Structures are given as structure tokens and as C-alpha cells.
Amino acid sequence: MSRIGVFVCHCGTNIAGTVDVEAVADAARQMPNVAYAGTNKYMCSAQGQDYIVDIIKEHNLDRVVIASCSPRMHERLFRKVLAEKTDLNPYLLEVANIREQCSWVHKDKQIGTPKAINLVAMAVAKADCDTQLFTHEIPVTKRALIIGGGIAGIQAALDIADAGFPVTIVERKTTIGGKMPMLDKTFPTLDCSACISTPKMSECEAHPLIEIKTLSEVEKVEGYIGNFDVTIREKAKYIDYDKCTGCGMCETKCPQKKIPSEFNQGMSTRTAVYKPFPQAVPSKPTIDADHCRMLTEGKCGVCAKVCPTGAIDYQDVDRVTTERYGAIVLATGYELIDWTRLYGEYGGGRYADVISGLQFERLVNASGPTEGHILRPSDGTEPKTMVIVKCVGSRDPHKGVPYCSRACCMYGAKHAHQFMDKVPGGKCFVFYMDVRTPGKNYDEFYMNTLHEGARYIRGRISKITRRSDGKLVCLGEDTLSGNVVEVDADMVVLETAMVPPEGAKKLAQTVNTQLGPEGFFTEAHPKLRPVETNTGGLYLAGTAQGPKDIPDTVAQAGAAAAKVIGLLCKQSIESNPMVAHVDDSKCSGCGACVDICPYSAVTLVEKTLRENSRKVTRTVAQVNEGLCQGCGACTVACRPGASDLLGFNDEGIMREVEAYATR
Amino acid sequence: MGFCNLSELEEAASGPLSEIAAASGVDVKECYQCGKCAAGCPVAASADVDCRGVIRLLQIGDVDRVLKLQMPWLCLSCGVCLARCPQNIDLPALNTAICRYEMKRGIAAEREGEAFMNIFLDNVEAKGVSDETMLAMRYNLQTGHLFQDVANSPRMLSRGLLSGDGYKPAGAPDVKRMVHDIRKGEGGAE
Incomplete structure (x- = not known):
């Protein structure tokens, strides 16, 4: 015969509003093995906890049922109370969820109360079968793995390494840095994006505790918190980095010069042996096996002939290694939605002068394909009238994604500012549905753009057609005046939605964690555990978790690093005995x-x-x-x-x- | 509603827009279209376009339509909009500037409004104070609404609102001179 105590929480009116808690306690007293039943306004408060402890001692209880919120919320707290303040084993506790699964979903006490009584009866029955469970210690491997080398991964790596723990960054591209070095200026301060991100890249490269693996992907993850065995495939670069000095001779002489540059968003070309941009890290080139004539046709070999250190190795192969890490940070970033596939009404990519926001970033950047002059891709002339379309793909459940991509309002305003700044007398029309500027100095930036003369038209562009004189005729509605309006633009910039990167789903399976319906990694709790996942030892940083701007990304990366450091500081962690x-x-x-x-x-x-x-x-x-x-x-x-x-x-x-x- | 090509409007509207902006001291770019003005405006409900709408048409450069609107003429200059506006936009000044822009060119959208404004100013210029009796008589005669508001006169009389002759504030001569000078300076708005 066990002696069970039932503690029913009011949770203010959260539970008591739709469940008659006293009636639940009364009913519990009639249940088998129940030695005590009572209620408290907030069972999780200090007084509530003391009440539980006192009653356990007073009534000599050996099992506890707490009828309150979801066990996800406070089960750990109540276990801790039992462990620290009573002689009871903390696993002789059952939580009956009468809030999320009862009071919150019902409006009527007549329905809520009997359901709560049923839930308590079930918990009481189960509590009688509970046995004592004991945890044991798991050692912690004091190294962290960061998947993704964008600004989020870089920030997390630096923070963890600065705390004294070795870090490996796995990046699938040829350089770390991600998208940030591609951007021209960052809102709202307009500081140069590359100038603030590339020093962090070099800092990673120089850091004695940071190892960078580029052109690499995580293939397999086994193990658990504190002890993940991770298999990483480092693809062949065909260049021996120990010999290569990064002199760039190979790039200069490579005869394959017509490959569209990914870094410049296809608006310039690169060679087959290449470094995507001058400040790339590692600052050594890679041979693109898909385009190298030597590797595809067995003819050429120019780079090997000109290389002064003999670093070119056409026989290079992928290297697969398995190493143990204590914690993993997912910082896999985002991609921009492929609007050309979705928006035939905007020309579907047929008009050269309808470009994406990221292409505009490259056009306006001094190291970009036009050396910072805003010129039309079609004929190289300076556009005098520019149209910016926001929410392309975002907030479009039918064709694109249902969510807001969060950063576009701000970089849209930035693009308008940059255009008016660089093109004297230029006219800029911004078509928008809402202007969302929730950030420090963000609305001020937007208002400033308005003052500079950007015309904000509230409505979505319905169609873009190309007139014979090259003008892009943009048709939309100004819903504030009720006019259907038309703009004859020279260039159109589409601010496109952020979407999860290709491979996110596969990676989620590899690391054993969940993706939300939109394909971003799911945090353990949207408010209280925003950088953790439901898999122990696995953390999130940046846009891997959802669209966000650079300040938020860096802040979240720091938060993830703090969680990792907190874990790696421990000699060992307690195991979960419920196995x-x-x-x-x-x-x-x-x-x-x-x-x-x-x-x-x-x-x-x-x-x-x-x-x-x-x-x-x-x-x-x-x-x-x-x-x-x-x-x-x-x-x-x-x-x-x-x-x-x-x-x-x-x-x-x-x-x-x-x-x-x-x- | 209407259709307009913003690229073409841009060119055509810049002259009138800057004149109205200069006369009123209002920068229409300041307005973010929250509508707090229109929601408090006592005449917006009976106007063709409310005061927020007037600013919007100016923002997109649709001056042609603005110059055909009733709203600027209906504005009472009560100032509720200005008192409540988060951007401190002087809508009464803007409405007046639009009216006077039209009057100068003889294209007033509301002939009766134009008549009222002229009679009112003549009145104040002549006496240094508004003479309600004279104002009502002249307005009714000129517009042909001979008996408009006549039924109100007994009550107005009993409250002393029609005793314009008896009311001579101390500053009246100064007001006379000021109104005269201003109208002369403007080249006379008849």
C-alpha cells in the first residue's frame, strides 16, 4: 500500500478558471492509496514548494502526484524539490497535466472538472507502480562542433574557443563567412559588411583552438550529449594546403574563365581554380572539379605547371574522419527563395534587369562586378527609376512561404537609400504590404529613407512587363489612395524570402532533431529555450532556427555558445534514468x-x-x-x-x- | 478607383507640390498614413476624400485629383487633426494652401467655398473683425441661397452672435491693416 499525496494547482485562474480545483482534490481523496489531497494557488512558487514538502513529511507520503501544467514546464523543478528537500526518490512523482491538456482547451467548468479528475485518477494509478530510479554520471568531451561557417557559426566558434574549448567549424563551401561578406552595407548603421565580417573570419583562422574544415559535410552523428561521434567528409580540394602559399598564380593562368561566380550572384565570372573573394578563409584556392578541364577531360594541367610550390594535386581524394565532440551547434543559415521558378508575373527570370536583393548587394558593392556603380545588367546603363518589391515569396502561402522573412523591410529601405545616394536624381518606388521595423534605430532608418525621397506605395506589384524601349512597366495598386498605379522602371529589385538551405532535412535526420513545418530547426521552447533543441547537447544559432537579421543572429550565436560553454565546463553530466x-x-x-x-x-x-x-x-x-x-x-x-x-x-x-x- | 502612371506624375506634379508645400510648411513625406486625423475630423465623413486621403494623393503626386477635391474646402480649420497628429502635420494649413492655390488660378473646386472665403476676408479686412450678419447676407445673396440658415437667426440674435456692430475689439484696426497687407502682398485673391 503506497501513500500518495495529490497536489492540485490553481495556476491563478489558468486552471481554476475552468476547473473546479477543490472538487478535483475532493475526488482525489476518494481514490485508492491517496493519503492526502490539497490545492495551492501557485504550486511552483516558493510557498507552493514548501507546502508540498511540509505535507510529505506531515503525512508520511511515499508518492506524489502534482496536477498542474505540462510536465515539460515544471516536472524538473518538482523533482528537484523532492531530491533536495525530502527523503523521497525524485522519480516517485507524477505530473497530471490539467492545464495545457485540460483547462486551456475547455471553456466550461462542467467539462473541465471531470476531465481533470480523470487525469488525476490516471496519474494516481500510475504513481502506485512508480519505482525508485537513479541517475549516473556521463563524462563530457570538452570539444564543440559547429556546423555552418557563416556569421552565426563564426561568432559561436570564437566565443566557445575564447572560453578555452577546442572548436571545429564544418563548412560545405570553399570559405567560411557565409552570406555576410556578400552584403555591401549593414542596416541601420550602414557600416561596411565585409569590413566587419572578414576580420572575424581571419580571427577564426588564426585562433589556436579553432579548426576550420571547408568543403566538408557531416555524414554521420552517433552518440549523445557530451559524447557525439561525428563523421565528417572533407571533399578533395586538389590543392595541398600545406604547400600552397595562396600566391594566386594558378587563378591568373587558369584558362577556364567563364564560370558564373557564385559570390557575385552570377553577375561576373570566375576560373576553375579559384578563391571566391580576396578575403576568403582559408585564403587558398580550390579546384572546382565540375569545371576543371584536367579533372573532367584529363587535358590542361596549366595550374600544376605554373604553381611555384607544386601544391596542385589532381589525385587528391575525399578525407573521412570521425571525431568525438561534447556539443554541436547547428548554424546552417538560409538560402533565398528561387523566385524565378515561382513568379512568372515578374518575368520569371526572363528580364535581366529584374534582380534579387542579394544581386543588388553585389551591384552596389565596391568589390562587386560593377565596382560599386549601379548599372543595369542588360545594357550597363545607370537606372534612373528603380522599383523595389518587398515580400517576394514571403507572406505568400500559395506560391512562396507563409512567414515573414524579418530582414527584408530593413534591407529594402537600405537598398532605396543606397540607390538614391548613388544615383543623383534617381527615383525609387518601394512596393510594400507592411513596413516592419522592430529593432534599435530601425524605424528611424526607415523614416530617414522616406525623407530622402523614397516613394512607398502600399501594395504588391501585380505584374512586370518589358516594353520595347527596355522599360520595365510595374503594375500595382496604391491601396491607400485606391489608385491602380504603374511605374516605368529601369530596374526592379525583388526582396526575396529566406528559406531553409538545401540539405537541412537530411542534416536534421543525421543529427536526430526536428524541423518545423517551414523547414527550419525547431527550438526546445520558443521563449524559454530558444537556442536549445529537444536533443541534448545540440544547439541552434542564427537563421538555421528561422529568418533573422545580423544583430539577432550574432546575439543568438553568443547565446548558443554560452549554453555550450556551460555544458563543456562540467566534468560530467547526469544521465536520464528513464531509459x-x-x-x-x-x-x-x-x-x-x-x-x-x-x-x-x-x-x-x-x-x-x-x-x-x-x-x-x-x-x-x-x-x-x-x-x-x-x-x-x-x-x-x-x-x-x-x-x-x-x-x-x-x-x-x-x-x-x-x-x-x-x- | 483611378489609374495613374507614377513615373509620369512625378514630372508633372513637382511644381504644384513644391508650391503647396512652401505655402503650408507641410512636408507630405512626414505622413505615415495612420488615419488618426481622419478619424477625428468633423467633416471627413461628408467629404469625397478624407484628410488622410488628401495627403496620400499628394504623396503619390496625383495633383490633378487633389485640385478637384471637396475636402480642402470643407475643412473648418478646427485643428483637431493637428492636435492629435503623431507627426505634427499641419493639415489645416495644407488644406488652406490647396484652396488658395486653386483660387489664384481660378480653378477652385468649390465655387461656394471660394465665395465664402473671399467674403469672409473682405469682411475682416473692412472691419477688423468678422461681422456675422454681413457675412451671412453677402454669402446668401452671392450664392443665391437666399434663405439659407435664416431660421437660425432668432437664436443667434438672442445669444448676441449677430451683433457685429456692437462688438469692437481693441485690436481691430491692427487686424484690418494686417489682412490688407497680406492680401496685397499675395497679389489679391479675388
């Missing part, structure tokens, strides 16, 4: 659990067991408690019922169902 457990005597060694386990936590082993007072050696399943995440898949797959989940044992679950069914 699968195999009863050897029942296990038939069929291996169904091995196949179904998503975490590769179960293996088959030979064990010598005592059966009917005889020693036998059999194959049985064994759970690695570090890898097991307690999902329970194996317990369902196990035919003889040998696998059980500690904290959620079969008996407890059956008793819960029974308690509900017999009410």
Missing part, C-alpha cells in the same frame, strides 16, 4: 528492438545467465543508457515483453488505462 531496460530472462534475442531503435542504442550481446539453476549462454538485447532517449519504441516492438521503459513501465501504463476505463 529502456531489458529483462534478460524474458528476452528471446530476436533483435526486433535493435531494428526499431532510432538512436542505435540497442545491441545484441552474448550473456551467461542463470536459468533454472543452470548456467546458459544466450544472445540477449542490451541497452546503452547513454544513447537511449527513452522513446519506448523497443517496448512496443518487443514480443515477449522483455523490454520495459523505466519510469513508464508497462504495468503503470496499463493501470492508467484501467483507471480511466473504470471511472
Whole structure:
């Protein structure tokens, strides 16, 4: 006979508004094994906690049921209270969720109250089957892995390395830096984007604790918080970086010069052996195997002939390494939506002078294809009238994405400012649905752009057509005056939506974490755990988690670094004891659990067991408690019922169902 | 509603826009179209376009339409809009500037409004104070609305609102001179 205490929380009016908490406590007193039931306005408050502790001692309770919010919210807190202030094992606790799953979804006390009583009855039944569980210590590998070398990854790497822990950055492009060095100026201060990002890139390269792996991808992640075994494929660069001095001779002489430059968004060309931009890190070239004549046709070899140090190696192969890390930061960034595929009404890419915002960044940048002169891609003339279209792809659930990309309002205003600044007498029309400027000095920047003469027209461009004189006729509505309006533009800039990068889904599977419906990585809690994931030891930085601008990205990267440092500072961490457990005597060694386990936590082993007072050696399943995440898949797959989940044992679950069914 | 080519408007509108801006001291770029003015305006509901709409048409350069609007003429210059405007835009001054722009060119959108404005100013120029009796009589005669508001006269009389002759404020001569000088300076708005 257990002695169970039931504590029903009002949560102010959150629960008490739709659940008669006193009636729930009254009903609980009639339930089997319940020795005490009471209520409190806020069970999670200091007084609420003291109340629980006092009652446990006073009534000599040996099990606790707390009817309150979701266990995700406060289960850990209540366990801590039991562990630190009472003699009870913290796992002899059940939380009945009568808030998120009851009071918040009902409006009527007549419905909410009986449901809350049912939920409490189930928790009481399960509590009776709870057993003491004990954690053990897991060692922590004091190294961090950053996936993605954009500004988020760079910032997180620097912060972690500065705290004294070794960091590896894995970047799939040929240089770290991401998109930030491609931008011309950053809002709202208008400081040069490359001038503030490239020093951070060099700082990474020079940092004794930071290792940079470019042209690399994570292939496999095994293990768990504190101990991830990560397999990284570093693709062949065909250049020996130990010999290469970065002199650039190969780039100068490479005869393949007509490859569209990714860095300049296809508005200039590069060679097959190349460095994407002068400040690239590592500051050494790579051979693009898809375009190199030597690698595709076996003819050429000019770079090898001119290289003064003999660094060119056409026989280079991919290198695959496996290393152990304590924590992983996902900083995989974003891509811009491919508007050409979606918006036929904007020409679908057929008009050379309809460009993306990122192309405009390159056009206006002094190191860009036009050396900073705003010139039309079609004929190289200076546009006098420019139209900016915001929300291209964003807030368009039908063709694009349903969400707001957050940064476009601001860089749209910046583009308008830059155009009017660089083209004297230039006229700029900005077509918008809303202007969203939530940031320090952001609205001031926007108002300034208005004062400089940018014409903001509230409406989306409906169609762009190209007239025979080369003008782009943009048709839209000014919804504020009710006029249908037309602008004869020389150039159109589309501020396109941020979308998750290609491969995010595959990476999510590799690292065992979730993506939201829009394809960005999901944080553990949108407000209270914004840089953590639901997988222990895995953190998020920057636009991998959702669209954001540079200040927010850098802030989040710092936050992720703080979480990583907090973890790596520990000698060891406590394991989760709610893991699968195999009863050897029942296990038939069929291996169904091995196949179904998503975490590769179960293996088959030979064990010598005592059966009917005889020693036998059999194959049985064994759970690695570090890898097991307690999902329970194996317990369902196990035919003889040998696998059980500690904290959620079969008996407890059956008793819960029974308690509900017999009410 | 209408259709306009903004690129063409840009060119055509710059002259009138800068004249109206200079006369009123209002920079229409300041307005972010929140509509707080229109929501408090006592005449917006009976106008063709409300005061926010007037600014919007100026912002996009649709001067042709602005010069055909009733709203500037209906504006009472009560100042509620200005008192509440987050950007401190002087809409009464803007409306007056639009009216006077039209009057100067003889293209007033509201002939009766124009008549009223002229009679009112003549009145103040002559006496240094508005003589309501004279104003009502001249306005009714000139516009042909002979009996407009006549039914109000007994009540106005009983409250002393029609005793213009009896009311002579101390500064009247100065006001007379000021109005005279200003109208002369403007080249006379008849």
C-alpha cells in the first residue's frame, strides 16, 4: 500500500478558471492509496514548494502526484524539490497535466472538472507502480562542433574557443563567412559588411583552438550529449594546403574563365581554380572539379605547371574522419527563395534587369562586378527609376512561404537609400504590404529613407512587363489612395524570402532533431529555450532556427555558445534514468528492438545467465543508457515483453488505462 | 478607383507640390498614413476624400485629383487633426494652401467655398473683425441661397452672435491693416 499525496494547482485562474480545483482534490481523496489531497494557488512558487514538502513529511507520503501544467514546464523543478528537500526518490512523482491538456482547451467548468479528475485518477494509478530510479554520471568531451561557417557559426566558434574549448567549424563551401561578406552595407548603421565580417573570419583562422574544415559535410552523428561521434567528409580540394602559399598564380593562368561566380550572384565570372573573394578563409584556392578541364577531360594541367610550390594535386581524394565532440551547434543559415521558378508575373527570370536583393548587394558593392556603380545588367546603363518589391515569396502561402522573412523591410529601405545616394536624381518606388521595423534605430532608418525621397506605395506589384524601349512597366495598386498605379522602371529589385538551405532535412535526420513545418530547426521552447533543441547537447544559432537579421543572429550565436560553454565546463553530466531496460530472462534475442531503435542504442550481446539453476549462454538485447532517449519504441516492438521503459513501465501504463476505463 | 502612371506624375506634379508645400510648411513625406486625423475630423465623413486621403494623393503626386477635391474646402480649420497628429502635420494649413492655390488660378473646386472665403476676408479686412450678419447676407445673396440658415437667426440674435456692430475689439484696426497687407502682398485673391 503506497501513500500518495495529490497536489492540485490553481495556476491563478489558468486552471481554476475552468476547473473546479477543490472538487478535483475532493475526488482525489476518494481514490485508492491517496493519503492526502490539497490545492495551492501557485504550486511552483516558493510557498507552493514548501507546502508540498511540509505535507510529505506531515503525512508520511511515499508518492506524489502534482496536477498542474505540462510536465515539460515544471516536472524538473518538482523533482528537484523532492531530491533536495525530502527523503523521497525524485522519480516517485507524477505530473497530471490539467492545464495545457485540460483547462486551456475547455471553456466550461462542467467539462473541465471531470476531465481533470480523470487525469488525476490516471496519474494516481500510475504513481502506485512508480519505482525508485537513479541517475549516473556521463563524462563530457570538452570539444564543440559547429556546423555552418557563416556569421552565426563564426561568432559561436570564437566565443566557445575564447572560453578555452577546442572548436571545429564544418563548412560545405570553399570559405567560411557565409552570406555576410556578400552584403555591401549593414542596416541601420550602414557600416561596411565585409569590413566587419572578414576580420572575424581571419580571427577564426588564426585562433589556436579553432579548426576550420571547408568543403566538408557531416555524414554521420552517433552518440549523445557530451559524447557525439561525428563523421565528417572533407571533399578533395586538389590543392595541398600545406604547400600552397595562396600566391594566386594558378587563378591568373587558369584558362577556364567563364564560370558564373557564385559570390557575385552570377553577375561576373570566375576560373576553375579559384578563391571566391580576396578575403576568403582559408585564403587558398580550390579546384572546382565540375569545371576543371584536367579533372573532367584529363587535358590542361596549366595550374600544376605554373604553381611555384607544386601544391596542385589532381589525385587528391575525399578525407573521412570521425571525431568525438561534447556539443554541436547547428548554424546552417538560409538560402533565398528561387523566385524565378515561382513568379512568372515578374518575368520569371526572363528580364535581366529584374534582380534579387542579394544581386543588388553585389551591384552596389565596391568589390562587386560593377565596382560599386549601379548599372543595369542588360545594357550597363545607370537606372534612373528603380522599383523595389518587398515580400517576394514571403507572406505568400500559395506560391512562396507563409512567414515573414524579418530582414527584408530593413534591407529594402537600405537598398532605396543606397540607390538614391548613388544615383543623383534617381527615383525609387518601394512596393510594400507592411513596413516592419522592430529593432534599435530601425524605424528611424526607415523614416530617414522616406525623407530622402523614397516613394512607398502600399501594395504588391501585380505584374512586370518589358516594353520595347527596355522599360520595365510595374503594375500595382496604391491601396491607400485606391489608385491602380504603374511605374516605368529601369530596374526592379525583388526582396526575396529566406528559406531553409538545401540539405537541412537530411542534416536534421543525421543529427536526430526536428524541423518545423517551414523547414527550419525547431527550438526546445520558443521563449524559454530558444537556442536549445529537444536533443541534448545540440544547439541552434542564427537563421538555421528561422529568418533573422545580423544583430539577432550574432546575439543568438553568443547565446548558443554560452549554453555550450556551460555544458563543456562540467566534468560530467547526469544521465536520464528513464531509459529502456531489458529483462534478460524474458528476452528471446530476436533483435526486433535493435531494428526499431532510432538512436542505435540497442545491441545484441552474448550473456551467461542463470536459468533454472543452470548456467546458459544466450544472445540477449542490451541497452546503452547513454544513447537511449527513452522513446519506448523497443517496448512496443518487443514480443515477449522483455523490454520495459523505466519510469513508464508497462504495468503503470496499463493501470492508467484501467483507471480511466473504470471511472 | 483611378489609374495613374507614377513615373509620369512625378514630372508633372513637382511644381504644384513644391508650391503647396512652401505655402503650408507641410512636408507630405512626414505622413505615415495612420488615419488618426481622419478619424477625428468633423467633416471627413461628408467629404469625397478624407484628410488622410488628401495627403496620400499628394504623396503619390496625383495633383490633378487633389485640385478637384471637396475636402480642402470643407475643412473648418478646427485643428483637431493637428492636435492629435503623431507627426505634427499641419493639415489645416495644407488644406488652406490647396484652396488658395486653386483660387489664384481660378480653378477652385468649390465655387461656394471660394465665395465664402473671399467674403469672409473682405469682411475682416473692412472691419477688423468678422461681422456675422454681413457675412451671412453677402454669402446668401452671392450664392443665391437666399434663405439659407435664416431660421437660425432668432437664436443667434438672442445669444448676441449677430451683433457685429456692437462688438469692437481693441485690436481691430491692427487686424484690418494686417489682412490688407497680406492680401496685397499675395497679389489679391479675388
